[in-house]
Amino acid sequence: MLGAEEMTAIWLSLRVALVATLVALPLAIWIAYLLARKTFPGKQLLNGVVHLPLVLPPVVTGYLLLVVFGTQAPVGRFLSETMGVTFAFRWTGAALAAGIMAFPLMVRAIRLGIEAVDPGLEEAAETLGSTRTRVFRTITLPLVLPGVFAGAVLGFAKALGEFGATITFVAAIPGETQTIPTAIYGLLQVPGSEPAVVGLVSVSIALAMGALLVSEWLARRMAKKLGRA
Amino acid sequence: MLGAEEMTAIWLSLRVALVATLVALPLAIWIAYLLARKTFPGKQLLNGVVHLPLVLPPVVTGYLLLVVFGTQAPVGRFLSETMGVTFAFRWTGAALAAGIMAFPLMVRAIRLGIEAVDPGLEEAAETLGSTRTRVFRTITLPLVLPGVFAGAVLGFAKALGEFGATITFVAAIPGETQTIPTAIYGLLQVPGSEPAVVGLVSVSIALAMGALLVSEWLARRMAKKLGRA
Amino acid sequence: DVLVFAAASLKGPLDEIAAQFDDVTVSYAGSGTIARQVSLGAPADVVILANAVWMEVLIEGRHVIPESVKDVASNRLIVIGAAGSGELALTEKAFVERLGDGRLAVGLTDAVPAGIYARASLEALGLWGAVSDRLAEVDNVRAVVALVARGQAPLGITYRTDADVSDAVEEVAAFPAESHSPIRYTAAITPSDNPDTAAFLQFLSSDEGQAHLTAAGFLPPQPEPID
Amino acid sequence: MIEVTVKKALGQFNLDARFSAPQGVTALFGPSGSGKTSLINMIAGLNVPDSGRIDVDGTCLYDSTTGRSLPVRKRRVGYVFQEARLFPHLTVLRNLRYGGTHDEAQVIKLLGLSDLRDRMPANLSGGERQRVALGRALMCDPQILLMDEPLAALDAPRKAEILPYLARLRDEVSVPIIYVSHDMSEVAQLATTLVVMESGRVVASGPLAQVLSDPAIVPLVGVRSAGAVINATVSGRLLDDGLTEVAFSGGRLLLPGNFGSLGQKMRLRIPAQDVILARSRPEGISALNVLPVVVKAIEQGKGPGVAVRLQAGDDMLLARITKRSAGRMQLARGQQIFAIIKATAVGREDISL
Amino acid sequence: MIEVTVKKALGQFNLDARFSAPQGVTALFGPSGSGKTSLINMIAGLNVPDSGRIDVDGTCLYDSTTGRSLPVRKRRVGYVFQEARLFPHLTVLRNLRYGGTHDEAQVIKLLGLSDLRDRMPANLSGGERQRVALGRALMCDPQILLMDEPLAALDAPRKAEILPYLARLRDEVSVPIIYVSHDMSEVAQLATTLVVMESGRVVASGPLAQVLSDPAIVPLVGVRSAGAVINATVSGRLLDDGLTEVAFSGGRLLLPGNFGSLGQKMRLRIPAQDVILARSRPEGISALNVLPVVVKAIEQGKGPGVAVRLQAGDDMLLARITKRSAGRMQLARGQQIFAIIKATAVGREDISL
Numbered sequence A, B: 001m002l003g004a005e006e007m008t009a010i011w012l013s014l015r016v017a018l019v020a021t022l023v024a025l026p027l028a029i030w031i032a033y034l035l036a037r038k039t040f041p042g043k044q045l046l047n048g049v050v051h052l053p054l055v056l057p058p059v060v061t062g063y064l065l066l067v068v069f070g071t072q073a074p075v076g077r078f079l080s081e082t083m084g085v086t087f088a089f090r091w092t093g094a095a096l097a098a099g100i101m102a103f104p105l106m107v108r109a110i111r112l113g114i115e116a117v118d119p120g121l122e123e124a125a126e127t128l129g130s131t132r133t134r135v136f137r138t139i140t141l142p143l144v145l146p147g148v149f150a151g152a153v154l155g156f157a158k159a160l161g162e163f164g165a166t167i168t169f170v171a172a173i174p175g176e177t178q179t180i181p182t183a184i185y186g187l188l189q190v191p192g193s194e195p196a197v198v199g200l201v202s203v204s205i206a207l208a209m210g211a212l213l214v215s216e217w218l219a220r221r222m223a224k225k226l227g228r229a
Numbered sequence C: 001d002v003l004v005f006a007a008a009s010l011k012g013p014l015d016e017i018a019a020q021f022d023d024v025t026v027s028y029a030g031s032g033t034i035a036r037q038v039s040l041g042a043p044a045d046v047v048i049l050a051n052a053v054w055m056e057v058l059i060e061g062r063h064v065i066p067e068s069v070k071d072v073a074s075n076r077l078i079v080i081g082a083a084g085s086g087e088l089a090l091t092e093k094a095f096v097e098r099l100g101d102g103r104l105a106v107g108l109t110d111a112v113p114a115g116i117y118a119r120a121s122l123e124a125l126g127l128w129g130a131v132s133d134r135l136a137e138v139d140n141v142r143a144v145v146a147l148v149a150r151g152q153a154p155l156g157i158t159y160r161t162d163a164d165v166s167d168a169v170e171e172v173a174a175f176p177a178e179s180h181s182p183i184r185y186t187a188a189i190t191p192s193d194n195p196d197t198a199a200f201l202q203f204l205s206s207d208e209g210q211a212h213l214t215a216a217g218f219l220p221p222q223p224e225p226i227d
Numbered sequence D, E: 001m002i003e004v005t006v007k008k009a010l011g012q013f014n015l016d017a018r019f020s021a022p023q024g025v026t027a028l029f030g031p032s033g034s035g036k037t038s039l040i041n042m043i044a045g046l047n048v049p050d051s052g053r054i055d056v057d058g059t060c061l062y063d064s065t066t067g068r069s070l071p072v073r074k075r076r077v078g079y080v081f082q083e084a085r086l087f088p089h090l091t092v093l094r095n096l097r098y099g100g101t102h103d104e105a106q107v108i109k110l111l112g113l114s115d116l117r118d119r120m121p122a123n124l125s126g127g128e129r130q131r132v133a134l135g136r137a138l139m140c141d142p143q144i145l146l147m148d149e150p151l152a153a154l155d156a157p158r159k160a161e162i163l164p165y166l167a168r169l170r171d172e173v174s175v176p177i178i179y180v181s182h183d184m185s186e187v188a189q190l191a192t193t194l195v196v197m198e199s200g201r202v203v204a205s206g207p208l209a210q211v212l213s214d215p216a217i218v219p220l221v222g223v224r225s226a227g228a229v230i231n232a233t234v235s236g237r238l239l240d241d242g243l244t245e246v247a248f249s250g251g252r253l254l255l256p257g258n259f260g261s262l263g264q265k266m267r268l269r270i271p272a273q274d275v276i277l278a279r280s281r282p283e284g285i286s287a288l289n290v291l292p293v294v295v296k297a298i299e300q301g302k303g304p305g306v307a308v309r310l311q312a313g314d315d316m317l318l319a320r321i322t323k324r325s326a327g328r329m330q331l332a333r334g335q336q337i338f339a340i341i342k343a344t345a346v347g348r349e350d351i352s353l
Ligand SMILES: Nc1ncnc2c1ncn2[C@@H]1O[C@H](COP(=O)(O)OP(=O)(O)OP(=O)(O)O)[C@@H](O)[C@H]1O
Pocket: D010, D011, D012, D013, D030, D031, D032, D033, D034, D035, D036, D037, D038, D039, D082, E122, E123, E124, E125, E126, E127, E128, E153
């Protein structure tokens, strides 16, 4: 039922979604922390920008990605010249698109987690001589892990399902950028391709469920440790 | 810059996103509560189903909706015959699609909020003779409001931006189902329509930013009341 | 009221045509999407697809009245490049040279009509082998234009009607019409028994209707292919 | 009447407690970590025992043999938690009214809450928070009141203010109270029954006076906590001196302050360490109260102290003196001696009306 | 040396406090809601005053005129919070070590934490939690220790166990301690300086003995809290009787228990209410300590009591007797009388080595 091309798409999707989630996670944590705990000029603007990929039709986001990260675009050229990172028609570009689309979901989940941490504990850690960085690393972050897991699983699921921005930005090159959703889209355009679609959809669901179960398990273990369960 | 058709799309989008968010919210709160506080057989399955719209390419979700809620489909026919509600190719269907796509985001945000509420407070309320329902209504829910606001604003933003499932399920009928994102899709086909696209994108952003600001303001007011700010 | 479900690429001229009537509403989407919607009970009175295969599916499923199916326009498949990049010869050498280490943007070659035509032409011209692993396949012809316009891909294959969408691209070559099966935009009436549909279809085929289409770059319907 | 028999394993810790207590205030006394909170959580229904049975006033709240376990909200417990647990989103007044508005005006007045009514819990000090929690529990008109060190965060004057209200509650409303405390003068003033816990077990329980005058309990409750509790009647008032005279079976005592009304019954704790013994009636001393007593028993403690039970009329007093004094005075059973009780030694906190 | 002058408006509440305290333990005493926690939060840097200045041992922590405000982590305060604030995701041991491992073994031993080492905070009882919080603050080797009712949740034996450690800390490590407490015997044992607060203002402050022997302060701190504090030396041991003899300028006292070593200096609080006065040396009584004293002053209190300052050698004692007794004994300045101090009245909690 699943041909070689589909198998390639599955592996690629998995890699794209994992990389997107893992790379975006630290940044999401940082932004979430800023939004939850700091006040600074332009905070609401940052908040708005983070939410943009959610509001805009994915095609528009894909187009904006082209404008910013395309080979001819300043940022894209700068990155490729200085760091050798190119996004155009590469799986890295697919990961970028997926990461950006997943970003608002991750930030929001983590932010809610941070807001739930008693600032009194951070104060206590500070009185014990900890720098802000250490307080964050040793107190805030561990206590926010449930939120981080939630954010990661939401992000991963979204990254697995992302279609519009990805295909617009990096097209669907088998083995390089053709993920499960683009494969499904292609199949859907052809009459009678339903069985193959069902196969790919099932794989997507299985992957996301797997991630979900792992994150729930981690969160439960965590809660148990904190004596909440 | 924005013609009559675009204005119609804006109003429709607003209505669709609002209705989707408001109707989905109570259900999202209920499901989030189940997932946060209860253990029951099939919990992980429910959790998985809630996340599905995130994982599946929107087009697939759209088709599934068409298959389930279409005029010819059993559920669709049942609903229209018994309750007079038809979804297929109606704005209600656009709201349904938007609501379903936004649902996982809402549930997750609210669930994180619920998990942050000290169960000790609910215990205290119970010892004071409250039923579970009253405890939920008077203690849990108000304390979860920041999470509910977060969920609502995420859901609203997502509902504003939803494209794939909407166009697949209810097409893009001007005045009935053509929302901002589907209008943008149409405009992109026409030479010289960039100003209109930019206009619609700006309106989307403005609407989402408005919702964001309102929710942040509500959350801040709430936090202040709780003495956390 | 007449509700028309039409291929998105027709939006420009079809909006103009619909504006001639008080009661015609057009919903645009991809041909595959429209076909599936109509086969699942969409309330469309008229269907206009850019994809003959999907029209066959609708005919077979009795979702459209077979006798009403009618060609309304045709199109040309062309190669686009960045504005000012100059004529391109339809030879392997020219393609390889122009592409450099870039990619050729096309619609999905086994799913999107424009992509399917592109593959047929490339095969017919013996270019397929040279470019088949250099493709950037996208879901939509507009994305092809965007990729070329943003300089992401040096060349792309689209309909002639799409080249106008962006000033940043220009037509650099046109595929011979016989290098692929005819590009057919076919219209049909659904069994909705709406009496007003006839007038609309008629107008579409009228000189005035056709004028709107040709002004947007579409070609008149091609004669029936000889099987 | 409260009857509790429960077993429960909590991690490493094993709770295996059994006690029964009549009407009134049952004090749960024991070192930190001895299982007091765990035990009252089971009574409240917040924690389910592994096995056992819990009855309050004839109502079975829990019985592992029948599987009965009344839901928390139906147990009608007024629970004052160790950490207040105020609802952070409600004003003080709305917190108070959450479980009911029983006796509202009186509760607010007695707990000094009227100025706090519109405050949010986050802006309250630790002690204010605990007072509100106490008020909230009282206002729900509970059938049993569970208090987990409710006064620990309060200062002495506030404590002294609230305690009489609790005592009145005990006497008038006849709601059974289980009271966890580390402060024996609190306990002595309120409790009818004392349950002493250690490492999850009940090591002593019974009527307060009996448990407290048992020398074996002294190391468990602390030297300062032992002392007899007697019933007396307000019998006179020395307005000029600001003293009140009370009568009990063993004689009359002058106590500092104006309290009670003539003829009013009261309860009085006389801490064992504040009783001095003399072989002959001493003259020219500042202590106002000298009572003739008979030595009934001399019980050797573990440390340098000796507990002397004294009969004064029909009541028993307890004196804690050093072994050395006992030796020097040649104390013996049946001896007729004098007990000197300093008026100021009986603090306001040892008197309950 | 701590010098604090701060003003801050907190909603309706106005804090306007000024005090300075020398080396040692400064007790902050005052009713619930008087601003004690708010004040030490400012010292810790968790709360920024509206204006004022805070100096600790020559280091300026805060000065509104120069805009200086040292960040919290650089203030090196060991803060024991009213609500413990343990890190819920770390074991007890990792909580303890969070700020440092100063004196680890000793701290763990003295606070009885060794069995709790691997527990998670959620599984600790209220008292256990507070002990861990105390240990954590001590182990970060603070330059100033802020304790907000750290012992309120502990039972008497635990308190008695921990207090000497705090006293040693004060004497040996010479880290200034600010200690909020409702328990005067705790305060008296530890404090060198007493700061009494009411409604956000400092209403009395100064050396402990001086403040405590001021009759005007009695209503603020409670009757039981007044009493002299004297310095004495361990001078003998009556092993058979389990008594220890201590000498001070006014004579010798026998106290219950074996404590200290011969020649060791110690501090002793003699609660005013536990001193009985006699015109002639009483015979045949159980109180072991009878000291000749001279009446130096008789100060009339508001209530039924009279505070009598007594000179015993070079030290001052304080007795609190009733007006009536004072009248009957015809007490007068300069009179030579006897003070009777019951050995068991001086509790272990009133002695600090
Ligand atoms: N869920 C649990 N898992 C493991 N140990 C537990 C758990 N709950 C309580 N304990 C342990 O049970 C013992 C009794 O705790 P409890 O809170 O009942 O004590 P307590 O007498 O109320 O103490 P305190 O006076 O300090 O409040 C403690 O040693 C505590 O560590």
